[in-house]
Amino acid sequence: MVSSELGPQLQFLTDAAHLLSGSSPETSSFLMSRRTTLLVDHDVPVSDHQRQHVCSCCGHIMTPGQGTELKIGLDKALKARVRKQPKAKGTPAAASSSQRPGISKVFTCGKCSSYTRLQLPAPKALKARGRNKKVDQHQVPPADKRPAATSAASAATTSTEPARLSANASSKKRAKNRKAGLQALLINQRSGQNSSASSGLGLSFSDFLKK
Structure with missing residues (x-):
């Protein structure tokens, strides 16, 4: 939770950095890095939206297509771990769904070339069999x-x-x-x-x- 004294400072740094991002990128990066430092010093968690918007290393405002690269794909490391784990016979399907590999977004900063990885939740499994049974019960008479x-x-x-x-x-x-x-x-x-x-x-x- 941002305090009443810290809120105006963060808002000022954010507005000033966005205004100077085109004319003075160095100053804009400095202001955003200062904003990130204030959040860390006051133990305020940085949301995923802020992480994908601003580089946590240099403070550069990342915009895909303007020097910043964005790649979307499956998390290969998690997918490999799931394949290596032995499957237990009595393990329910709900427990294994939490370990399924999800989609990850990787941002490459256009200034310092650092990576910012964001993990998205895995999609829920579709219950196709139950839906087919319901359709059959409504269409086919006894x-x-x-x-x-x-x-x-x-x-x-x-x-x-x-x-x-x-x-x-x-x-x-x-x-x-x-x-x-x-x-x-x-x-x-x-x-x-x-x-x-x-x-x-x-x-x-x-x-x-x-x-």
């Missing part, structure tokens, strides 16, 4: 339920077939009766026309009454 659904569908199909056949038979019967009625009406009309033609004038007794 074996004892599938035959019941199939039998219910077949029973519904067989029950609808007689109803459909009876409906077709009744519609055909109605059409046949309608056709027979039309034919009888047509025959009656034709017989009436023939009887009127045979009488000569086509007049009936009601026609004489109207006159």
Whole structure:
């Protein structure tokens, strides 16, 4: 925790060093190294963000691409140690995950060529098997339920077939009766026309009454 007296000094040194980094790099490095010395003297821990931003040896403000190099890769030393260690049969997977090699960032100072290594935490192991089991349980129905659904569908199909056949038979019967009625009406009309033609004038007794 930075004290109230030390905070303004650190802020002044930081602002002044960044303002002079372009015009006077030597003065900027001196101010940042003085800032690092104040942190160490007051037992204030230096965070990883400050370590990757300022060189702890010379105080140079490290900017990747402007003289400073940045390399990202696996920690080879930790990876080699993990390979050499014998694996115990009863060791759980959670205990071994803490020793897995993570990704490291290595900054090379553009002024004094010193290295600053930062270790990033190892990624967590993916639980692919558990996820696949959950997906299978949601997608594939149980074996004892599938035959019941199939039998219910077949029973519904067989029950609808007689109803459909009876409906077709009744519609055909109605059409046949309608056709027979039309034919009888047509025959009656034709017989009436023939009887009127045979009488000569086509007049009936009601026609004489109207006159």
